[in-house]
Amino acid sequence: MSRTKPGRRLVHETWGDHAALLARHEGGRDGSVGLVTPQVIDVATPNDPLVLESGERVPHVAVAFETYGELDASGRNAVLVCHALTGSAHAAGRHDAHDVPGWWDPLIGPGKAIDTRRSFVVCSNVLGGCYGTTGPTSLDAQSGHPYGPDFPRFTIRDMVTVQRRLQDALGVRSWRAVIGGSMGGMQALEWALMHPDAVKGIVAIAIGARHSAWAIGLNEVARRAIMADPAWQGGRYPLERQPEDGLGLARAIAMLSYRSYDSLEAKFGRERRPADADALSSSFEIASYLSYQGVKLVRRFDANTYIGLTRAMDEHDIAAGRGRLDEVLGRVRATALVMGIPSDVLYPEVEQRRLVEALPSARYERLVSPHGHDGFLIEYPQLAAHLRRFLTDLEG
Amino acid sequence: MSRTKPGRRLVHETWGDHAALLARHEGGRDGSVGLVTPQVIDVATPNDPLVLESGERVPHVAVAFETYGELDASGRNAVLVCHALTGSAHAAGRHDAHDVPGWWDPLIGPGKAIDTRRSFVVCSNVLGGCYGTTGPTSLDAQSGHPYGPDFPRFTIRDMVTVQRRLQDALGVRSWRAVIGGSMGGMQALEWALMHPDAVKGIVAIAIGARHSAWAIGLNEVARRAIMADPAWQGGRYPLERQPEDGLGLARAIAMLSYRSYDSLEAKFGRERRPADADALSSSFEIASYLSYQGVKLVRRFDANTYIGLTRAMDEHDIAAGRGRLDEVLGRVRATALVMGIPSDVLYPEVEQRRLVEALPSARYERLVSPHGHDGFLIEYPQLAAHLRRFLTDLEG
Numbered sequence: 001m002s003r004t005k006p007g008r009r010l011v012h013e014t015w016g017d018h019a020a021l022l023a024r025h026e027g028g029r030d031g032s033v034g035l036v037t038p039q040v041i042d043v044a045t046p047n048d049p050l051v052l053e054s055g056e057r058v059p060h061v062a063v064a065f066e067t068y069g070e071l072d073a074s075g076r077n078a079v080l081v082c083h084a085l086t087g088s089a090h091a092a093g094r095h096d097a098h099d100v101p102g103w104w105d106p107l108i109g110p111g112k113a114i115d116t117r118r119s120f121v122v123c124s125n126v127l128g129g130c131y132g133t134t135g136p137t138s139l140d141a142q143s144g145h146p147y148g149p150d151f152p153r154f155t156i157r158d159m160v161t162v163q164r165r166l167q168d169a170l171g172v173r174s175w176r177a178v179i180g181g182s183m184g185g186m187q188a189l190e191w192a193l194m195h196p197d198a199v200k201g202i203v204a205i206a207i208g209a210r211h212s213a214w215a216i217g218l219n220e221v222a223r224r225a226i227m228a229d230p231a232w233q234g235g236r237y238p239l240e241r242q243p244e245d246g247l248g249l250a251r252a253i254a255m256l257s258y259r260s261y262d263s264l265e266a267k268f269g270r271e272r273r274p275a276d277a278d279a280l281s282s283s284f285e286i287a288s289y290l291s292y293q294g295v296k297l298v299r300r301f302d303a304n305t306y307i308g309l310t311r312a313m314d315e316h317d318i319a320a321g322r323g324r325l326d327e328v329l330g331r332v333r334a335t336a337l338v339m340g341i342p343s344d345v346l347y348p349e350v351e352q353r354r355l356v357e358a359l360p361s362a363r364y365e366r367l368v369s370p371h372g373h374d375g376f377l378i379e380y381p382q383l384a385a386h387l388r389r390f391l392t393d394l395e396g
Numbered sequence: 397m398s399r400t401k402p403g404r405r406l407v408h409e410t411w412g413d414h415a416a417l418l419a420r421h422e423g424g425r426d427g428s429v430g431l432v433t434p435q436v437i438d439v440a441t442p443n444d445p446l447v448l449e450s451g452e453r454v455p456h457v458a459v460a461f462e463t464y465g466e467l468d469a470s471g472r473n474a475v476l477v478c479h480a481l482t483g484s485a486h487a488a489g490r491h492d493a494h495d496v497p498g499w500w501d502p503l504i505g506p507g508k509a510i511d512t513r514r515s516f517v518v519c520s521n522v523l524g525g526c527y528g529t530t531g532p533t534s535l536d537a538q539s540g541h542p543y544g545p546d547f548p549r550f551t552i553r554d555m556v557t558v559q560r561r562l563q564d565a566l567g568v569r570s571w572r573a574v575i576g577g578s579m580g581g582m583q584a585l586e587w588a589l590m591h592p593d594a595v596k597g598i599v600a601i602a603i604g605a606r607h608s609a610w611a612i613g614l615n616e617v618a619r620r621a622i623m624a625d626p627a628w629q630g631g632r633y634p635l636e637r638q639p640e641d642g643l644g645l646a647r648a649i650a651m652l653s654y655r656s657y658d659s660l661e662a663k664f665g666r667e668r669r670p671a672d673a674d675a676l677s678s679s680f681e682i683a684s685y686l687s688y689q690g691v692k693l694v695r696r697f698d699a700n701t702y703i704g705l706t707r708a709m710d711e712h713d714i715a716a717g718r719g720r721l722d723e724v725l726g727r728v729r730a731t732a733l734v735m736g737i738p739s740d741v742l743y744p745e746v747e748q749r750r751l752v753e754a755l756p757s758a759r760y761e762r763l764v765s766p767h768g769h770d771g772f773l774i775e776y777p778q779l780a781a782h783l784r785r786f787l788t789d790l791e792g
Contacts, residue, residue, distance in 0.1 A: 210666060212657060212660070212661050212665075213663070213664040213665055213680070213681075213682040214652070214656075214657040214660045214682075216666075216678065216682050216683065217648075217652050217660060217682045217686055218652060219678075220648075220677070220680070220682065220683040220686060221649050221652065223677075223678075224645050224648070225621060225645060228621070228624060228642065228645060229624060230626050245624050246624065249617060249621060249624060252613075252616075252617050252620070253617050253649060256610070256613050256617065260610075261610040261744055261746075264608070264613060265608050265609050265610065267609070269608075270606060270607070270609070270612075270713060281616070281620075282612065282619075282707070282710060284609070284612050285609075286610075286612050286613045286616065287612065287613070287616040290613055290616060290617065311678070314678060317666060345741060348657055350657075
């Protein structure tokens with residue numbers, strides 16, 4: 001390892017030394033934010049309810065979040081990191097010694113691309129989530145039961161409104177950058193339009209200005225898979241007996257769209273499992289992989305939440321109610337870094353190109369990856385190089 | 397219409413005059429094979445059972461087929477057209493005045509690309525199908541009930557074995573060409589390897605030498621959707637109460653892979669239905685379209701059949717049991733026409749390129765289409781031009 005002194009800046013985060021980066025990360029001493037404590041605060045109360053885009057009111061909203069680094073006296077060194085569909089506020093570090101690192105840990109920490117010595121980094125679970133922020137699994141004070149399918153419909157803009165309240169509560173004057181991939185990138189784009197004075201830069205990765213028919217269609221079949229499960233019960237399932245088969249199948253469908261023809265071919269091809277124990281399912285490894293991905297998600301996620309979040313994604317259209325798309329993008333004042341992945345079949349590069357062409361101040365960086373959409377959770381050396389450069393420019 | 401005299405060869409089947417071709421086709425006078433009569437014959441009986449690749453025996457196999465044109469004295473002017481997953485033997489003409497034309501009607505008829513004045517055209521429903529050939533919906537003489545999930549596992553090679561018996565029954569000495577797209581293309585490739593003396597040319601459209609992990613994964617989630625339906629009952633559903641929701645969802649998933657990002661965006665974008673009658677489903681037009689496609693298939697197809705045929709597709713690997721893939725392809729003696737569609741996400745062009753590179757005598761033609769995999773059922777002027785040229789060359 002070339003980097004041993006804490007405090008020395010990383011100079012090796014170039015395309016190709018992924019293994020070195022991960023090895024250093026796994027060492028857990030240098031560059032890690034270390035143990036972090038999840039926090040929860042109330043940002044809406046019956047006296048000050050959250051008013052959704054629909055006009056509906058949510059009387060109580062708690063937000064789960066984590067912070068890394070320190071807010072400086074100006075209140076302007078903050079970076080907001082926004083998670084994707086099944087993510088959480090746990091972006092970096094570990095909750096305890098046995099915890100797995102946060103979902104973007106290789107990018108966030110002292111000396112890392114999102115440098116916690118220079119920035120106060122915030123990540124919060126979105127409105128409607130199931131990792132601590134108020135959502136379908138939360139108790140509805142009026143009924144005394146979890147909201148379930150009665151949780152009000154909400155949008156990406158509503159997520160941003162909740163984050164805006166968190167910003168105020170934390171004393172953040174403005175964000176140096178709002179950063180996210182996929183659904184997180186939707187939030188970054190909305191931040192730039194909803195609160196132009198509060199955002200200096202945005203980073204939108206593997207996402208477009210509005211959800212395509214293709215992406216909506218994929219979400220639709222996933223939701224139908226959940227609702228077709230007899231355990232769905234119109235969404236009124238007990239939390240301990242959720243529609244596991246349906247949610248698992250929804251995840252399996254989505255996983256195909258998160259990967260790519262090439263990456264699945266390289267990893268699985270026509271490999272088979274040694275024995276075909278269950279005659280109902282295929283003996284191909286790819287079938288086993290998809291099944292396993294479903295089981296993994298079911299253990300950590302909630303079906304009503306999956307439905308609510310995918311609906312919010314489908315509503316994503318930064319032009320909605322604002323005007324013509326290119327004209328709306330032309331109003332953005334924040335500096336933008338847009339990243340796309342050539343093998344992404346879910347949000348193909350045509351969507352990022354459109355963003356870059358219409359945004360007044362945008363740079364495009366391509367993430368070279370065979371892994372499709374999931375590249376934004378895999379290609380750390382490239383992500384690190386582009387994020388570091390962008391954030392350093394914004395500090396000036 | 398430029399073409400009025402029957403018998404005059406088409407000269408306008410160039411890229412761009414799709415509307416003219418369809419208009420002429422819909423006119424129903426020129427170029428149509430007219431009314432056709434479905435036929436059924438037995439090709440396996442208890443005394444001469446069908447022996448499957450697995451070694452299992454099927455005591456009785458009936459084959460449903462149609463023929464257009466006349467077999468000449470040589471017995472060598474025959475063309476076999478092979479259908480795809482949910483297709484049937486009804487490739488051309490109409491069964492009666494109210495019938496919709498066969499699935500490749502614009503390509504088959506007097507003066508058309510597959511010219512029934514020059515060729516004896518045969519199309520049969522595949523083994524395991526539900527359009528008249530023996531399959532899961534057929535009566536199992538031993539049990540007295542439909543086979544259902546007990547229909548033996550079969551492969552693309554088994555389909556070809558059944559077609560081979562049909563060939564003998566019809567007195568066809570050899571096929572001028574065996575032609576198919578998607579699952580039909582799998583059959584064409586197997587014909588060239590299983591019966592090299594019986595095939596002069598093959599046309600494989602939008603298909604590869606073996607099923608990819610990606611394609612297997614898509615079939616797997618579709619099968620899981622069927623099996624997750626409570627009406628599935630382990631496949632032992634009464635034929636009049638099949639798992640409609642599951643089969644419909646399977647079709648919706650598959651439809652996404654048959655189309656493309658661009659075609660769905662152009663056709664549906666973010667359009668919505670006027671009213672959101674059912675709060676459970678999305679109000680986007682794409683959701684309605686996918687649902688409708690599912691309902692349409694359920695009315696005309698069988699769930700056990702869908703599962704059996706997709707399993708056969710997943711087993712498709714022309715190298716299986718034969719050697720190294722490129723070496724196996726190198727053994728093919730038939731002249732090949734391979735067509736691919738750049739927007740096909742299910743069987744991308746990389747698969748057709750591999751075929752063309754390894755086949756000793758192959759020409760590649762690209763079908764320019766925004767419609768993805770389904771282009772082989774849409775791009776008639778291009779298909780016609782390439783097929784006509786190929787078949788004319790083979791006549792020489």
